[in-house]
Every structure is written in structure tokens, then in C-alpha cells.
Amino acid sequence: MTVSVGNLRTLVLNADMQPLSWAPLSVWNWRDAFVAVIQNRVIQVKTYDDVLVRSVNEAFEVPAVVALKRYRKRKRVAFTRYNLFVRDQFTCQYCGERLASKDLTFDHVVPKSRGGRSSWTNIVASCQKHNLMKANRTPREAGMRLIRKPFEPSPFELDALARTSAMTEADLHRTWMDFLYWDSELEG
């Protein structure tokens, strides 16, 4: 197969036509999506207008958006660095400053050395400065306030938070927009 489509990706929707996940956004390499369409595992919702993949005898359209045939139930949100940053919207939970992930760190609200656990309810995103300032103390001891009590987000909550975090245009293909921002546009 001769291919000139580079690293095109395919947006993957659940059977309800909502993205399978927002954090991170559910995308597949287009080849995986293409195979899934051929194998009848997913429905091809949209193709890339201007792209054809050629085999010896045929030309095929490349899927831009596919949807699962069966609704996939949402599981608990994995406790990962990225998901924690999404929950806290890449914002230091002490000063409210929004930062790139490389400039953020994690703070154990109750320090590890004092029995604090590594869990959704005891870790927050923090800037370096406030992480250092707080050191081995509780917020109360340090005279610092959390802007929000840490919580374990449901998949739906995390999706909602991810939608509010800016994604760069480059991350999103225009054919995906209808599926990503359709309802928010309607709300004005």
C-alpha cells in the first residue's frame, strides 16, 4: 500500500457519539482505525476529504472520525500525573497560577513523612515555589490555603475539566470539531 498521509490520526467516539475520552483525547493512528473499519468493529463517521490511500487496484478513504459499535462503559479514572494535572487544570492549588506541566510539581497535602498517602485526595498540583515553601508541613502549619479540596474525579468530571483546558489547534483536526465542540457552540 502506498501511503502519503503521514501521521494522520483518527478521533474515536463511543457509541453515543461522544469522544471515548477527553483526558487524554481518544485518538488512534489512522491505520488502526482503518483496520477496525475493514474488520467492521467501528463505524466510519467521517473521512479526510483530501486524502486517499492507494493499493494496487483501489483507493481508500482515510477515517477522520470513527465510532464504536457498542457503548463502552467508563471505568474509574486512572491515578496518573497527567490526569491529576487535568483535574487541577494545570494550576497550582496554592496560588492559582496556571503553568505548563513541566513547571508543575506534586504536593502531598499531608506530607508522606507524616503518613500522608499518594492518593487523589492527598495530592495536588503545585508550583515549585509553593511546594518548597510548604515543605514538610500541613497547609495549616504552613499558613497556606488550598484553592480547592482535592477529590477523585469521575470519568465525566475529568472529561468536563479536560474540555476547559486549552488544546492547541494543531492537536485537533477541523473534521473533529463537530464532535468535540458542537454542544458548547450551541450554548454560545
Ligand SMILES: [Zn+2]
Ligand atoms: Zn503556587
